[in-house]
Amino acid sequence: MARLKISLSYMLLALLAGPVAADSTRQPTHELTLGNGLKVIVREDHRAPVVVSQLWYKVGSSHEPPGQTGISHALEHMMFKGSKNLGPGESSRVLRSLGAEENAFTSRDYTAYYQVLSRDQLPIALEMEAERMHTATLPEDEFIREMEVIKEERRLRVDDNPNSLAYERFLTQAHIASPYSQPVIGWMHDIERLTVDDLRAWYQTHYQPGNAVLIIVGDVTLDEVKPLVDSYFAPIPAGQIPEHKRPLDLPGGAERQVTLHLDVQLPSLLLSFNVPSLSTAENAWEVHALRLLSGVLDSGYSARLASRLERGNAIATSASASYSGFARGDTLFTLSGLPNQALDISLEQLEQAFWAEIDELKSTPPSAAELTRVKTQLIAADVYARDSIAHQATQMGQLESVGLPWQLIEEDQQALESISAQQVSDVAQRYLTRERLTRGHVLPAATAPSTEAARPEQEESN
Structure with missing residues (x-):
């Protein structure tokens, strides 16, 4: 009897999964590329008057050269420290006042910034994100303070966490020929010697429209979004797109x-x-x-x-x-x-x-x-x-x-x-x-x- 109940449960799951998956494929999804190389994907989901905007840059810890590990994560922190028309932390204060959710994350392969907000507030998020892409100021005084924050983050998450430290060390052996062996947050000795000029050069190299993807999902249509994207992102000059080589590992040879x-x-x-x-x-x-x-x-x-x-x-x-x-x-x-x-x-x-x-x-x-x-x-x-x-x-x-x-x-x-x-x-x-x-x-x-x-x-x- 127990086996019969389990089998029926899985049959029910299969029946449920089929129609929902089929419906999801019918969600209108639009793709366009601006003249400066920025790729934009808009997916319509009209169940609630909410939208999520995510800007993904194709840069993470696996792109970092030896001696500069952690620079992508450090730059992510500094992207909240002001741009041409916004002071340090001002964009976050504006979004919080609107009841929006925002954050960012860095991985081995990418760095992403996102906002979840009411559909009528999307223009504000896009305007601030576009300004941050092109005119982040990266002030040195903010850099000095933020690097201390990052050092403490590493201590709390890795150095003082034995399981995290163990896995970090383990990956240096498991990815013997790949930059995936490098920690996203960086080695402490590299964090300590990063300079604000290093971050500015990294920003100029990788934060280019052609090296980014803008994803917008929610209660919007392409006709609504395209004029906003054209207004805020299209004027950003196209920079040189950095070359990316896939991280490859040894297929075998030694235990x-x-x-x-x-x-x-x-x-x-x-x-x-x-x-x-x-x-x-x-x-x-x-x-x-x-x-x-x-x-x-x-x-x-x-x-x-x-x-x-x-x-x-x-x-x-x-x-x-x-x-x-x-x-x-x-x-x-x-x-x-x-x-x-x-x-x-x-x-x-x-x-x-x-x-x-x-x-x-x-x-x-x-x-x-x-x-x-x-x-x-x-x-x-x-x-x-x-x-x-x-x-x-x-x-x-x-x-x-x-x-x-x-x-x-x-x-x-x-x-x-x-x-x-x-x-x-x-x-x-x-x-x-x-x-x-x-x-x-x-x-x-x-x-x-x-x-x-x-x-x-x-x-x-x-």
Whole structure:
């Protein structure tokens, strides 16, 4: 009876997902490019008198040269510190007075600024965003103060957070040949030596109309938006578009391991495999198969890691899998977990359990019912998330910023549904191999070997 209820639930989800996804593809979406190179995408969603405006720049930490890590994130902070006609923080005060929501974020591949506000206030947001694109002042006194804020942000989020610090260090090994090894916030020694002139040069190079995408989603039409965009953004001169090369990683050749002794309470395991993204894969289906492989392992209560490693043999107190195929360069497929200390399980035993699950998927494809469940979960989650206009805008902005067309959103359901169980097994065989593996052991600092015992004998000086 329980199995019947579960099957009916998934059938209901599938029925719900189909019509909603179909409706979303019919949302009027318009695309245009201004003479200066700025790409503009307008999607109509008339359910509420609200609009979201997002301006995405194709620059992030993976574009940064050695010695200037963190400069994209630092510039994001400084973009709120004034422009030709607005003083430091003034744009934020205006938006807050209108009841608008605004913020910004920096990632490895892009930097984005957004506002969520009433449809009649869109001209204000666009005018201020256009001014910031072209005439940000980046005053030195504000820079000096803001860099101290960024240093403290790094301390709180990374240096004083053992788990974040562990993952940051782990990525330096997992992305051995890729700039994805660099932290978005930057290394502290680079943050300390950035200058305001560095930021001004970075701004002049990357904050160009042709290196940006403007996404507007909400209760608007193209006829309403186009005159606003023409008025505020079209006069900005077209600058030289910087060249972008995709971050590529080594396909294999060596198994790597990093052991970190940090101030953590429990030991943890990280297993990451170098894999392609949709931007770098030879065949797009492989990326969607990897997404489903991640879901088979970790997509809720019924997934294999939860049902077998956490509840079944209780070898792990937590076990997860993660993969994001929508990146500018090669990426990672990651398994992570905490061994069950109550049963005295070691990191090595937990890794063996992970490999057992991988090997089973390599030799035996998931069942049709299991794969259908995972597909339904992924599709339904995306359909429900599209209730948010901000989510819709973010999906399109992320794709466009990494060099992928926004139309992939509308094709995603079909792409997932077309993947077979054998293809899921095939990508496990091809990509989850030891020559692509980076292993991370994160151990409590108390378990570190004695420095006295490890110290080599000193040579006598003559």
